[in-house]
Amino acid sequence: MKLILIGFGVVGQGFAEILRDKGLELQRKHNFAAQIIGVVTVSKGTLYHSSGLEIPSLLEAAAGGSFDNYPTQPGLRRDLTAGDMIGAREADALVEVSPTNLETAQPALEYCHQALDAGLHLTLANKGPVALDYANLRAKARDKGVQMRYEATVMAGTPTMHLAEDALAGCAIRSARGILNGTTNYILTQMETGMSYDDALAQAQELGYAETDPRGDVEGWDAAGKLLILGNALFGRSFALADLDVSGITKISAGDITAAKAAGQRYKLIASVTPAGGSVKATRLPLDDPLASVGGSTNAITLETDLMGDITLIGAGAGKLETGYAILSDLMAIKRTAH
């Protein structure tokens, strides 16, 4: 399987590290072999070699901040655009791991359409295209007889989409509700130990869970982006951010946490979606709700189904290898199911 990567940040590098470290095992156990033939980045440069880039050299060059340090070899191109690489029709799949833009989804969205038009499979960690243009991408993938997968966009490599779209394909899913943002769950968990919101946020920032500008997390927008994807994928609806009722955890005080605790309950930032709409809201859960036991930066989702009742999946929601693994799991699923 020959791959073009758009973006080579944390997710792309995590995926490349997995291929470097587990490539032989994947080939031996699953007859799965992947080659990165192209990488396009804004800040590090661009590399293409139709017989495959060397992953250790690629990772080293990326660690140094520029592909200029990737060793020159016959056939290597440093001047191709994403469009050139897709147009060359040597790749089997496009791996979209550039940063999410929830306003326009560009430039990723254009690359995704180009890739599908050219008959490439598509896997994304970038939430933008799946959140904003799901229906068109899905229809185009179907027309072209290729697959579009996006496990990484919700709960990293914890197999939420595999669960909903493959394992539970024969069930009707009625609703999804989950803890889809690790930063806010970490903050709420720390506040339960008596920490103030500000101190818990500062600690999350120190640990690298929260960004310097934490609004995307604490105001609920990160979870809302994931909710759009779930709404699109589970219900075939095209929700917009404006259709969701989004609030975050910024108004939750230490007193609220204490009051909930006294009542045998626990605050969680719950993202939930049904065919009728969705919301992201700090919610008091009884302790026997499986989501109530999910602490720290862990994520979880409960799918309500017709035949199986509630199914809950708990796992990592972020991380270099954890998100890189999502890309691998998508590509392995594509190989397993492509006819």
Place this chain on the structure above:
Amino acid sequence: MKLILIGFGVVGQGFAEILRDKGLELQRKHNFAAQIIGVVTVSKGTLYHSSGLEIPSLLEAAAGGSFDNYPTQPGLRRDLTAGDMIGAREADALVEVSPTNLETAQPALEYCHQALDAGLHLTLANKGPVALDYANLRAKARDKGVQMRYEATVMAGTPTMHLAEDALAGCAIRSARGILNGTTNYILTQMETGMSYDDALAQAQELGYAETDPRGDVEGWDAAGKLLILGNALFGRSFALADLDVSGITKISAGDITAAKAAGQRYKLIASVTPAGGSVKATRLPLDDPLASVGGSTNAITLETDLMGDITLIGAGAGKLETGYAILSDLMAIKRTAH
């Protein structure tokens, strides 16, 4: 997909009800269509029609206790054995849903080998063959280019095996630990409310969770059978029951439960397996363990992986539709991935 069912008890009927009620939807949404062409039972008789049995009539006849009431029609056979049906080579898959025998796995095991030899795919709810002869069945399926799946054997249709074998295929799984028996979990949950072991068991029997002879559940053997399957499937090991350290919940007193509660812990019957061995043991868990929050007859499993850390799945562990769904999910996976 033409199917032969061995057995037509709760699981077989649950599966047939799903086909009856969701057949059109499955065909429309997933291009999945299944026909039951043969059913073999010990107590109700035997039916075969190469162009498909009528599911509503089949369910009605089963409800009446005998296939004698199934309407006679041209081409219908009431005299074929399982071997005859498999030998006719008109079916695509064998569905083994007869009762589990953990001593010999027979007669199911022989049917399974016959089916694989004849190039049929195989899906089982019967734990015996997968627990006792996994390696041979797996090797034969590979040789014949067909699939063997057994989602129903562990946690009913909660997609444990889909998770471990498909979604997490690219991870190495280091251990599995779970609540694999709903009856004992129900009893322990009731004991937390102050009920005695005997009263909780009596209540579980009244509700149909526990059998009149409850030893298979409360002494841990049902969970141990599932653990053999997990050991076989996850680690490619051929454990025998004698290799597992099995004890149940019969020695847990109300006092033990109270003492655990006072220490902020909770007793669960935990089945765990690693490549080195396995055990089924009543275990005190801290309340922040995701398994501790699993109450009533619900089941759960935590898979410890190299790339994804711990992944926990919580869902139904029994039930007519829930186990019937496992068969459907296996057949859909076979269709999705058969090349």
